[in-house]
Amino acid sequence: MPKILLVEDNEMNRDMLSRRLIRQGFEVVIAVDGEQGIALATVERPDLILMDMSLPIIDGWTATQTIKANDATSAIPIIALTAHAMAADREKAIAAGCDDYDTKPIEFKRLLDKINTQLSA
Numbered sequence: 001m002p003k004i005l006l007v008e009d010n011e012m013n014r015d016m017l018s019r020r021l022i023r024q025g026f027e028v029v030i031a032v033d034g035e036q037g038i039a040l041a042t043v044e045r046p047d048l049i050l051m052d053m054s055l056p057i058i059d060g061w062t063a064t065q066t067i068k069a070n071d072a073t074s075a076i077p078i079i080a081l082t083a084h085a086m087a088a089d090r091e092k093a094i095a096a097g098c099d100d101y102d103t104k105p106i107e108f109k110r111l112l113d114k115i116n117t118q119l120s121a
Contacts (some may be wrong), residue, residue, distance in 0.1 A: 001025055001026060001027050002025075002026055002027070002047040002048065002119055003026070003027040003028075003029060003044065003045075003046040003047050003048075004026045004027070004028050004029070004046055004047065004048050004049070004050060004092075004115070005023055005029045005030075005031060005037065005040055005044060005046035005048070005049045005050070006018055006021070006029070006030050006031070006042055006049075006050045007030075007031040007032075007033075007036075007037035007039050007049060007050065007051045007052055007060065007063065008030070008031075008032070008052045008055075008081070009033055009043060009054075009055050009056055009057065010031050010052070013052075013104070013106070014030060014032070017050070017094045017108075018030060018107060019021045020108055021120055024112065025106075028106065029044050029046060032055070032056075033055050033056045033057040033058065034057055034058030034059055034060060035057040035058045035061060035063075035064035035103060036057075036058075037049070037051065037055070037061040037067075037068050038058065038064045038066050038067060041067045041073045041076060041082055042070065042073055045064070045072075045073070046076060047077075047119060048076065048077050048078075048079065048115060048118055048119055049057055049067070049076055049077070049079070050078075050079050050111075050115075051063060051064055051078050051079065051080055051081060051098065052081050052082070053080055053081065053082040053084070053093065054082065054083070057096070060080065060081075060082075060096075061092070061093075061096045064078050064080070064093075064096045065096050065097055067097070068096075068097035068120065070103075076100045077099040077100070077118035077119070078097065078099055078100075078116065079098065079099065079100045079101065079102055079111070079114055079115065079120065080093035080096075080098040080100055080101045080102070081098070081103075081104060081106065082101070082102075082103060082104060083104045084103075089101075099121075100117070100118060101114075102114055114117055
């Protein structure tokens, strides 16, 4: 069963998304800020990371760059999750090292397609 690290500070988003992912057969590990996300990426070695970009302590942009700069975690695909839906935000996420990008509010079917695409790449 693929392991997903969900890095999300909003409790309602975290709860809804983690429950839906578990129902789809994923193992879900949760981090509530960017610092914890970096630490868990290193320890848990998830198959994929869902990274909120607006996080406390260390933001998602910096956390992504840190994870991608570490040889041990650089190959883990990261999907950015953000309420910012501008084209420039997508490019910023890709430039930070994200492998894909999705907007909030989450449309679960679309996100699930992106997760499955990344896991099969």
